[in-house]
Amino acid sequence: MPPVNAIAVIGAGIMGRGIAHAAALGGYRTILEDLLPAALRKAESEIRINLDKAVELGKVSAPDADSAFRRIEFAGSVGDAAREADLVIEAVPEEMESKIEIFTLLDKICRPTTILASNTSSLSVTEIASVTYRARKCVGMHFFNPVHKMKLLEIVRALETDDDTLATAVEVGQRMGKEVVVIRESPGFITSRINAMIGNEAFYMLQEGIASAADIDKALKLGLNHPMGPFELVDLVGLDTRLSILEYLHKSLGEKYRPAPLLVQYVKAGRLGRKSGRGVYEYPEPATTDKPAPV
Ligand SMILES: NC(=O)c1ccc[n+]([C@@H]2O[C@H](COP(=O)([O-])OP(=O)(O)OC[C@H]3O[C@@H](n4cnc5c(N)ncnc54)[C@H](O)[C@@H]3O)[C@@H](O)[C@H]2O)c1
Numbered sequence: 001m002p003p004v005n006a007i008a009v010i011g012a013g014i015m016g017r018g019i020a021h022a023a024a025l026g027g028y029r030t031i032l033e034d035l036l037p038a039a040l041r042k043a044e045s046e047i048r049i050n051l052d053k054a055v056e057l058g059k060v061s062a063p064d065a066d067s068a069f070r071r072i073e074f075a076g077s078v079g080d081a082a083r084e085a086d087l088v089i090e091a092v093p094e095e096m097e098s099k100i101e102i103f104t105l106l107d108k109i110c111r112p113t114t115i116l117a118s119n120t121s122s123l124s125v126t127e128i129a130s131v132t133y134r135a136r137k138c139v140g141m142h143f144f145n146p147v148h149k150m151k152l153l154e155i156v157r158a159l160e161t162d163d164d165t166l167a168t169a170v171e172v173g174q175r176m177g178k179e180v181v182v183i184r185e186s187p188g189f190i191t192s193r194i195n196a197m198i199g200n201e202a203f204y205m206l207q208e209g210i211a212s213a214a215d216i217d218k219a220l221k222l223g224l225n226h227p228m229g230p231f232e233l234v235d236l237v238g239l240d241t242r243l244s245i246l247e248y249l250h251k252s253l254g255e256k257y258r259p260a261p262l263l264v265q266y267v268k269a270g271r272l273g274r275k276s277g278r279g280v281y282e283y284p285e286p287a288t289t290d291k292p293a294p295v
Contacts (some may be wrong), residue, residue, distance in 0.1 A: 001164045002113050005029055008085035010102055012076055014275065015119055016091035017043035018147025021050060023089075024068040025060065025148075026176040031073045033081035040074045040280035047072065050148050079103065082109050087172060089141055091119040094244040099128045107132035115165050117141040122245040123190040124184055125158035135160035139169045142189055143178070145236060153178035154170055154189050181193065187252040188245065195233070196245050196257065202230035206280075213280050235279035239263060240272050 007023045009016045012034035020032040020043065034040045051065040059066075075081035082088050088106055092098045099118055106116050116138045118128050129138030140156025153173040157166055166182065173180045183189055188196060202216050211219070217229020234242050243264065249257035266279065273279030 001168055004085065004086075004115075006031065006085045007172070008033065008075075008081040008088045009091060010034075010081060010088060010106075010171055011091035011093075012039045012043035012074075013093075014145055015143060015147060017046055018145065019089055019091060019119065019143055020046050020072055021068070021148045022143075022176040022178070023172075024071040025051075025064070026173075028071065028174070028175075029073070030071055031075050031081045031085065033075040035076055037076065040076075044072075044074060045082065050146075054148070075188055078105055079109050082114070084088070084108055085110065085114055087115045087117060087168070089117045090118055094121060094241050094248075095124065096123055096127065097121060100131050100183065103128050103138070104131045107134060112156060112182075113137075115139065115168055117169060119143055121241065122188040122196075122248050123189070126160065129158050129160060136162040137165050139165050140185070140189070141169055141173065144191070146221045151177075151179045153180050153261070154191060155180055155182045156185050156189055157182060158185050164275040188249050193253075196242065199230045199234050200246055200257065200260050202234075202261065203263045204228055206231075207260055207262035231280040233272040234263075235281055235283075238273045238275055239267050239279050243267050 006029040008031045009020045012032050016032060020030050023030040024204050032043060039147050048069060051069055054060040055062050055065045079162060088110060090099060092102055099120060103116060118125055118140055118147050119142060120140060121142060125138060125140040129135040132138060138147065138158060139161050140158065142154040143158060144150035144152050155166065155173060170180050170182065187193065205211065205216055206213055213231045217231050220226040220229050243259055244258055246259040250259065271278050274283050277283050
């Protein structure tokens with residue numbers, strides 16, 4: 001099993017930039033790529049801010065943070081990012097067509113030994129891998145948001161994933177500071193399946209007028225000991241991402257995952273969560289505010 005030295009991350013949105021941060025802190029040469037130059041610029045400044053915060057909190061030493069930051073390169077095309085990578089982690093939006101497009105391209109560009117991983121929250125890695133000539137070397141690496149803080153990494157074994165690929169993904173995840181669970185592929189894995197169900201139910205309650213969003217969040221935090229309420233969480237995740245997951249679970253697992261009409265309506269209105277400045281709650285400064293402000 002060849003060692004992993006360089007990791008390319010495709011997509012520099014909420015997840016891609018966090019994965020790049022963790023990979024660089026793990027000591028890997030890290031190459032981050034996005035279609036949009038603005039997304040790359042935002043990623044660069046946020047990674048720097050988050051590394052500085054980690055230094056302030058005493059979690060990382062200043063020299064380690066600086067070295068990690070220097071390990072990150074920014075690329076303007078998938079080819080430039082992935083050509084020299086030993087592992088590519090795809091973090092583009094949760095749509096099967098986008099994943100398939102990227103994996104088809106990666107399969108052509110990358111060395112035959114390169115492992116291709118998807119950060120999909122719910123989609124079939126087997127289906128994504130099927131467009132490549134290296135399904136054995138494809139795996140799911142499902143990180144959590146915010147990646148630099150969240151401990152868990154779900155590693156998804158697709159139908160054809162071989163033992164070496166799985167072992168490498170586990171080793172890389174651990175070096176990135178994560179606790180790993182390995183699961184056999186199933187829609188939504190462990191966490192997205194349960195989380196989508198809770199979050200969807202919360203939207204049905206809101207739409208039925210049972211309680212305010214703030215009270216539903218309060219009830220789950222104080223009564224069920226959840227660290228965040230379902231609406232705080234969906235605003236962090238992105239309502240569009242949550243809707244895509246629910247649509248996929250609905251299609252693959254049945255009626256109980258039908259997306260709540262209110263969630264669909266919010267997405268149509270452009271209320272996507274923190275990233276757009278408004279989701280269930282409003283965020284006057286989306287990039288920097290820590291606490292949701294109930295509307
Ligand atoms: N948001 C979460 O909490 C969360 C948690 C775990 C997993 N995920 C998964 O991670 C993936 C990414 O989600 P996100 O929340 O980071 O999305 P996002 O919308 O914040 O970022 C996606 C990025 O991909 C870029 N992009 C789109 N098409 C591209 C292409 N062809 N090539 C290169 N870049 C491209 C976009 O410009 C954008 O910057 C999804 O599969 C999602 O399900 C999300």
